[in-house]
Amino acid sequence: MKWMNRTWGVGALIAMGLVWGCAKTDDVEIPIPTDPNAGYTFQIPDRAFGEYLVFLGVPGVQERVDTLTTGATQTNYYLNPELVDAVNSLQLSKTSANVSALEAAGVATAAQKIMDLSGIEFFSGLDTLVVTSNDLVNLDLSGNPELVELSMNFCKVEALDLSGCPNLRKLRFRGSAQAAALLSELDLSNNLELRHLHLRSHQFTAIDLSLNSALIEEIDLSDNPGPDGNNATGDIAIPASIYNQVQAAGGILLGVIPE
Numbered sequence: 001m002k003w004m005n006r007t008w009g010v011g012a013l014i015a016m017g018l019v020w021g022c023a024k025t026d027d028v029e030i031p032i033p034t035d036p037n038a039g040y041t042f043q044i045p046d047r048a049f050g051e052y053l054v055f056l057g058v059p060g061v062q063e064r065v066d067t068l069t070t071g072a073t074q075t076n077y078y079l080n081p082e083l084v085d086a087v088n089s090l091q092l093s094k095t096s097a098n099v100s101a102l103e104a105a106g107v108a109t110a111a112q113k114i115m116d117l118s119g120i121e122f123f124s125g126l127d128t129l130v131v132t133s134n135d136l137v138n139l140d141l142s143g144n145p146e147l148v149e150l151s152m153n154f155c156k157v158e159a160l161d162l163s164g165c166p167n168l169r170k171l172r173f174r175g176s177a178q179a180a181a182l183l184s185e186l187d188l189s190n191n192l193e194l195r196h197l198h199l200r201s202h203q204f205t206a207i208d209l210s211l212n213s214a215l216i217e218e219i220d221l222s223d224n225p226g227p228d229g230n231n232a233t234g235d236i237a238i239p240a241s242i243y244n245q246v247q248a249a250g251g252i253l254l255g256v257i258p259e
Contacts, residue, residue: 037064040078046116048109050077052092055107060084081122089128090120093151098133120144127167131155137180141165153198156180163190169214170194175201175223188212199224200255209238216246222255 040062044050053061060083066076094113102110113135120129121143129144130151137156141147142164149170150162156179162168168191175182184203188194189211196217199207204224209215219238226235240258247253 037062037078039080039082040064042079042081042119042122044077044079044119046114046118047075047077048094048112048114049092049117049119051107051109052102052114053077053079053090055102055105056091058084058087058090060087079119079122084122085124087123088125090123090126091128091130092134093130093132095133148193157183159183160186163187166190167193170196170217172196172198173202174198175203177201197221204236205229206236207238209242213242215242216249216251218252219243219246219256220252220254224255226255 044053044061050061051063054063054077060080062078062080064076064078065073067073092114094111099110113133114131115135115137117131117136117139120126121140124143125146126144127146127148129141129147129149131139132151132153132155134152134155136152137158139152139155139157139160141150141162145164146167147165148167150165150168151170151172153172153174154176155173156176157173158179158181160173160183162171171191171194173183182202183199184205186199186204186207188197188207188209192211193214194212195214197209197212197215198218198220200220201223204221205227207221209219219242221236222234223231224236225231226233228235234255234257236256237259238256243253243256243258
């Protein structure tokens with residue numbers, strides 16, 4: 001019992017000495033550094049997409065130099081899903097004017113078209129997406145229910161599902177001559193807020209707008225073959241009530257006739 005007490009006494013003295021030592025050498029608390037990469041869990045596969053986001057200063061996106069297994073380094077782009085969900089608008093056009101501006105800013109992928117928008121699903125609060133003049137073939141917007149405006153002229157998307165975007169009010173998608181397949185059908189039955197519809201230069205012979213009574217600003221289906229197969233004639237029939245309300249409001253009507 002005495003041996004145990006003596007052992008405890010030595011341990012206590014050592015512990016007290018450590019405390020005293022800390023008090024003498026650590027009078028100021030040093031904050032523990034946080035990991036700057038914490039939360040940035042998704043690596044953006046398309047470098048042109050990732051670098052564009054960094055150029056725009058989008059919060060929740062970072063550029064990181066990674067060391068590969070070969071020992072070489074590579075610049076990659078990551079996003080933090082918990083931060084990007086607050087982003088409202090993304091302007092990612094690759095028109096000639098945009099490319100020139102990106103080149104002037106020293107963006108390495110300035111002239112490179114975006115081919116993959118993987119990661120867009122984390123931008124759940126997005127209401128405006130502009131991806132004009134890119135090389136997208138697939139576009140999944142199921143994670144963007146707040147989308148109000150979508151502009152994707154000259155992209156190469158072969159099929160478009162907008163059922164998960166009930167708030168969509170403006171759609172602009174002019175077909176690209178370089179696309180392997182143009183749109184020939186599009187279900188807009190869940191887009192009841194749609195006011196502006198631009199689907200020029202696709203392969204539509206008909207389109208069902210019977211539920212889209214909010215259309216008032218524009219309906220452009222020009223350069224589509226229509227039922228007669230002639231792109232030069234505007235003979236795609238739409239409900240007369242919708243045709244008349246767009247006309248009465250001074251909106252644009254191209255490539256369509258009233259039923």
